[in-house]
Amino acid sequence: MLPILNFLLPLLLTAALVDFLRPAAVRVGLVDTPGGRKHHAGSVPLVGGIAIMFAFWLCALLFLNIVVPYKPLIVGMGVLLVVGVMDDLRELAPKNKLLHQFIAVVLMTSWGGLYLRDLGNLFGVGAVLLFDWGIPLTLFGAISVINAYNMSDGIDGLAGGWGLIAFAAMAYLANEIGAESAVRLNVVLIGCVGGFLLFNLRHPWRHRAAVFLGDAGSMTIGFAVVWFSVELTQRGGVSGNVVPPVVMLWVLGLPMIDMFAVTVRRLAKRRNPLLPDRTHLHHVLLRVGLSDRRVVFWLMVVNCVLALIGILGWRMGVPENAMLLTFCALAAAYVYAARHAWRVSRLIRGRPRRTPLSQMARVD
Helix, strand or coil, X not given: CCHHHHHHHHHHHHHHHHHHHHHHHHHHCCEECCECCECCCCCEECCHHHHHHHHHHHHHHHHHCCCHHHHHHHHHHHHHHHHHHHHHHCCCCHHHHHHHHHHHHHHHHXXXXXXXXXXXXXXXXXXXXXXXXXXXHHHHHHHHHHHHHHHCCCCXXXXXXXXXXXXXXXXXXXXXXXXXXXXXXXXXXXXXXXXXXXXXXXXXXXXXXXXXXXXXXXXXXXXXXXXXXXXXXXXXXXXXXXXXXXXXXXXXXXXXXXXXXXXXHHHHCCCCCCCCCCXXXXXXXXXXXXXXXXXXXXXXXXXXXXXXXXXXXHHXXXXXXXXXXXXXXXXXXXXXXXXXXXXXXXXXXXXXXXXXXXXXXXXX
């Protein structure tokens, strides 16, 4: 399939599937209704993830002819799609979702043979080899990424937008190391997510989302991001070239930093880190007074900048330990700012009155 069709066909197919599935979702009750911590207007069909995944599978099976090495990816996405739809229909316990995420990642590590074997030259003394720790660390990291994207799906367009940026970065990196199959699949994913965002992202011609991604979509996008992050850093291209793992920290950027900060804050308050609340960065920015559209735009811009920093740092030969230290310093600064969010809010809004974080974290 020609490169332009790798993008256009998935985009059009996803858009058509979204439009086709919307009325069916309303009939079966696969909708997100406002209430509690959900502040959107009206019931919104949760079919974005279903449309993305079916479009991806169809394009991969019918046109790309490279499915065999990616069977574990397709099956793992299927596992998360099923449990995600079940959770969207009737909310499942967090441990149930966690179990299925674990199963999907085990498919990647054991069936697909994809797991972290080395972390690159992080400390300037040579490659950090993981040996027997490779699979356990991969399981922990992969589940963290999946939940980072799942947690980011709290405002129109954010999870899909971050996924779009990640897949675009992966496509570029795969092309740089000669991983042709990964390039083509990531371009297909860009088209699929783009077709969904036509209905989900707010813009001058759409003031509210027509569909939501749902847990089915956010978890499968996160799993696909994990798969290609590990593939490009461990398996690489046909010539054996790989992307330094530290680059992926920058590509994943804000989703990982925000999830880490929220998890630390919940654990510090002795709360279950898997239970949802309204303490994520996009929630804080909304409480500051920014509109949904501005919040999503700027968070996508920042994440895109972080990805570009990581890619340019690699291409310019910046030492991997310097890239790691810079990223850790950025993450530490973010965690500190998040713990003092009321001060940031007061400075931005120009209010003399203190707004405690405990109030900002309240689940409505």
